[in-house]
Amino acid sequence: xxxxxxxxxxxxxxxxxxxxxxxxxxxxxxxxxxxxxxxxxxxxxxxxxxxxxxxxxxxxxxxxxxxxxxxxxxxxxxxxxxxxxxxxxxxxxxxxxxxxxxxxxxxxxxxxxxxxxxxxxxxxxxxxxxxxxxxxxxxxxxxxxxxxxxxxxxxxxxxxxxxxxxxxxxxxxxxxxxxxxxxxxxxxxxxxxxxxxxxxxxxxxxxxxxxxxxxxxxxxxxxxxxxxxxxxxxxxxxxxxxxxxxxxxxxxxxxxx
Amino acid sequence: xxxxxxxxxxxxxxxxxxxxxxxxxxxxxxxxxxxxxxxxxxxxxxxxxxxxxxxxxxxxxxxxxxxxxxxxxxxxxxxxxxxxxxxxxxxxxxxxxxxxxxxxxxxxxxxxxxxxxxxxxxxxx
Numbered sequence: 001x002x003x004x005x006x007x008x009x010x011x012x013x014x015x016x017x018x019x020x021x022x023x024x025x026x027x028x029x030x031x032x033x034x035x036x037x038x039x040x041x042x043x044x045x046x047x048x049x050x051x052x053x054x055x056x057x058x059x060x061x062x063x064x065x066x067x068x069x070x071x072x073x074x075x076x077x078x079x080x081x082x083x084x085x086x087x088x089x090x091x092x093x094x095x096x097x098x099x100x101x102x103x104x105x106x107x108x109x110x111x112x113x114x115x116x117x118x119x120x121x122x123x124x125x126x127x128x129x130x131x132x133x134x135x136x137x138x139x140x141x142x143x144x145x146x147x148x149x150x151x152x153x154x155x156x157x158x159x160x161x162x163x164x165x166x167x168x169x170x171x172x173x174x175x176x177x178x179x180x181x182x183x184x185x186x187x188x189x190x191x192x193x194x195x196x197x198x199x200x201x202x203x204x205x206x207x208x209x210x211x212x213x214x215x216x217x218x219x220x221x222x223x224x225x226x227x228x229x230x231x232x233x234x235x236x237x238x239x240x241x242x243x244x245x246x247x248x249x250x251x252x253x254x255x256x257x
Numbered sequence: 258x259x260x261x262x263x264x265x266x267x268x269x270x271x272x273x274x275x276x277x278x279x280x281x282x283x284x285x286x287x288x289x290x291x292x293x294x295x296x297x298x299x300x301x302x303x304x305x306x307x308x309x310x311x312x313x314x315x316x317x318x319x320x321x322x323x324x325x326x327x328x329x330x331x332x333x334x335x336x337x338x339x340x341x342x343x344x345x346x347x348x349x350x351x352x353x354x355x356x357x358x359x360x361x362x363x364x365x366x367x368x369x370x371x372x373x374x375x376x377x378x379x380x381x382x
């Protein structure tokens with residue numbers, strides 16, 4: 001790809017912040033299960049995937065840094081709520097395990113598909129990162145798919161819980177695909193095909209798993225997507241999360257741990 | 258009184274500091290699976306440990322993070338522990354004379370002398 005224009009850089013940064021902030025915030029949220037997971041084996045698997053997410057965030061912040069933004073640690077810990085571009089789905093408290101699993105399924109399916117699309121990106125630093133994490137994300141979706149399937153086919157209570165979690169998560173999950181004002185720039189420069197294309201692929205993917213599991217998929221077109229996160233408007237839950245996450249950094253920005 | 262912990266996650270749980278002991282019901286535990294790990298295609302699978310899972314599909318998914326998280330792995334096997342047929346420790350005596358049979362060890366072959374000689378030569382040169 002030749003030299004990026006000013007508008008292309010702005011568009012690219014917007015995309016990177018959305019993606020990286022999603023990874024960081026959900027990585028932090030999912031790590032709240034560490035030590036409290038339903039069984040030891042799942043606790044370890046879920047914590048490990050949360051750690052993967054922080055790794056993805058770091059790789060994306062690294063690209064932002066090369067584009068002139070602050071150091072990854074500073075981006076992660078020294079911004080205020082308004083500057084975060086994560087979607088509402090990632091901010092929600094962990095709730096019960098059904099909610100966290102459903103969020104994991106809906107988010108990671110979108111994430112894996114997004115990275116698949118980005119592996120074809122003309123912007124090489126991004127396509128390299130996307131290719132690097134493909135295998136990791138394949139495991140994440142395998143893990144999510146099997147849990148959704150198993151719980152939906154177990155007891156009546158489990159099935160009802162999964163259905164409630166799905167109904168609760170769906171409008172939030174649609175917020176992942178909040179359109180950006182830079183969609184055209186990104187697709188014309190072959191950096192990223194766009195949120196609409198991604199959402200279509202995602203709908204197809206989750207529909208197939210949801211149907212297999214016997215849950216009812218609400219009519220997606222009739223739902224009101226939880227938009228605003230991409231523009232810095234967040235739920236009441238992000239601020240306390242940031243306060244907790246940045247506690248050490250706020251006391252001593254140069255602390256090493 | 259709910260527990261106040263230095264770990265905010267524990268505090269959030271609002272756990273009572275007067276725990277009531279809930280007995281574990283029979284069959285509320287999953288069975289165990291034995292996990293075998295292969296580092297390279299063609300290598301033998303090596304037993305690396307066991308884990309709890311309700312069925313083989315879940316066992317594989319969980320085994321990946323328990324046993325194939327750090328080092329290279331190309332393939333995993335899981336086997337229900339109850340499907341492994343085992344010798345009894347009471348019959349340990351069937352192996353008793355093994356340590357005496359040094360002539361059965363690979364080190365007893367003549368070629369070992371030549372290998373050692375070769376190694377020594379290589380070291381000296």
